[in-house]
Each structure stands twice: as C-alpha cells, then as structure tokens.
Amino acid sequence: MSLFRLDASIMPATSASRALGDLVEQAWAQATPEPQVRRRDVGTSPIPADLWAAAVTEGFTPEAERTDLQRRGRALATALADELLEADALLLTVPLYNYGVSQHVKTWFDLAYADPRIGPGATGLAGTPAVLVTVLGGSYAPGTPKDGWDHSTGWLERALRDVWGLDLEVVQRDLTLAHANPAMAQLRPLADERQAAAEEQAAVAGERLARAMAGARA
Numbered sequence: 001m002s003l004f005r006l007d008a009s010i011m012p013a014t015s016a017s018r019a020l021g022d023l024v025e026q027a028w029a030q031a032t033p034e035p036q037v038r039r040r041d042v043g044t045s046p047i048p049a050d051l052w053a054a055a056v057t058e059g060f061t062p063e064a065e066r067t068d069l070q071r072r073g074r075a076l077a078t079a080l081a082d083e084l085l086e087a088d089a090l091l092l093t094v095p096l097y098n099y100g101v102s103q104h105v106k107t108w109f110d111l112a113y114a115d116p117r118i119g120p121g122a123t124g125l126a127g128t129p130a131v132l133v134t135v136l137g138g139s140y141a142p143g144t145p146k147d148g149w150d151h152s153t154g155w156l157e158r159a160l161r162d163v164w165g166l167d168l169e170v171v172q173r174d175l176t177l178a179h180a181n182p183a184m185a186q187l188r189p190l191a192d193e194r195q196a197a198a199e200e201q202a203a204v205a206g207e208r209l210a211r212a213m214a215g216a217r218a
Contacts, residue, residue, distance in 0.1 A: 026206065095135050
C-alpha cells in the first residue's frame with residue numbers, strides 16, 4: 001500500500017510539522033503490509049510559481065504556438081496529479097507562515113489543480129483517506145489576542161476536504177515557539193501539554209489511516 005507525503009517546512013532540521021508527520025507515518029507503516037512512501041518536499045524544493053499560469057494557458061494555446069514553459073507547466077501538473085492519484089492515502093505536513101498558507105503549498109495545489117483529473121468539478125481524489133498535519137507558532141483559538149489570525153488551516157481544510165473530497169483528519173499543534181520566545185515563557189507548560197496531545201493524536205491518526213486504506217482495498 002502506498003502513501004504520498006508532502007512536506008512544506010523551510011527548516012527541515014527543526015521542523016515541528018515534519019516531526020508530527022513522522023509519527024503519523026511511523027504508525028501507519030507499522031500497521032501496513034509492505035508500506036511504500038512517495039515523497040515531495042516543496043519546502044526545500046519549491047515548485048516554480050510561474051508554471052501554474054503556463055499550465056493553465058497551455059490548454060487555450062494552439063499546439064504549434066505553445067512555449068517550452070507552457071509544456072513544462074503542463075507536464076509537471078500531470079506529474080503532481082499522478083502522485084496523488086496513484087497513492088492509497090495522503091499525508092501533508094504544513095506549517096503556518098505569516099498567518100497564511102505557505103506559498104510553497106499554494107503553488108503546489110494550484111499547479112496540481114490545473115490537471116483536469118483533479119481540477120474543478122473532478123472527483124478523482126474523492127474519498128481518499130488523508131491526514132493534514134499543521135503547526136502554529138502561537139495560538140489563534142477563540143479568546144486569544146490573535147483569534148482568527150490563522151488563515152491557513154481553514155483554507156487547507158476547504159481545499160482538501162471540500163474541493164478534492166478527501167476523507168481528511170487534521171492533526172494540529174500550536175504554541176510551537178513557546179520555548180524559543182522569551183515573551184511566551186509563561187505558556188511553556190501549556191505548550192508541552194499541547195505537544196504531548198498532538199503527538200498522541202498523530203500516532204492514532206496513522207493507525208486510522210492504515211485501517212482506512214485496508215478497508216478501501218477490501
């Protein structure tokens with residue numbers, strides 16, 4: 001059984017999102033016969049932003065007039081869609097950057113979405129089991145000073161669950177900067193609790209992902 005994993009952190013050595021993703025993957029692999037993982041790291045190997053427009057306009061351009069950039073854009077859009085469609089399950093680890101969606105993830109989504117098999121109105125990914133791991137440096141929960149400032153998680157859920165139709169579970173950890181930021185020192189005990197809870201949820205999510213895959217194959 002195969003898992004497609006997307007990572008988006010620009011600092012892999014210290015990435016909290018990758019660490020949580022590792023726990024999901026480990027639990028999944030332990031419960032899966034002959035596990036296979038295909039990876040794409042858009043944090044360290046970003047997709048060129050100009051390829052999306054090239055892929056979109058390629059379809060409206062006569063073949064003889066298409067540019068090399070358009071052909072590269074279409075080819076990569078096809079490859080990105082293939083990675084998703086050929087997987088039995090998906091794992092995406094995405095940190096919150098500057099209160100919004102990582103530009104690397106948005107570029108990846110836009111280009112993949114240019115493929116008609118998973119583009120507007122398509123149902124090629126409907127029902128695919130998936131886990132989204134997302135981490136937040138602070139807290140943006142109701143009642144906090146920055147309530148509502150997380151403009152990433154909601155968009156990701158909308159794109160993955162509602163647009164692509166994935167059977168999605170979200171694993172989230174907040175307050176990841178508490179031990180690095182002196183101004184958040186009073187939040188460190190709470191941050192430790194949130195970390196432990198997220199790690200436990202990640203392991204359970206991996207096991208559920210394996211069961212969902214097994215059920216789909218049965």
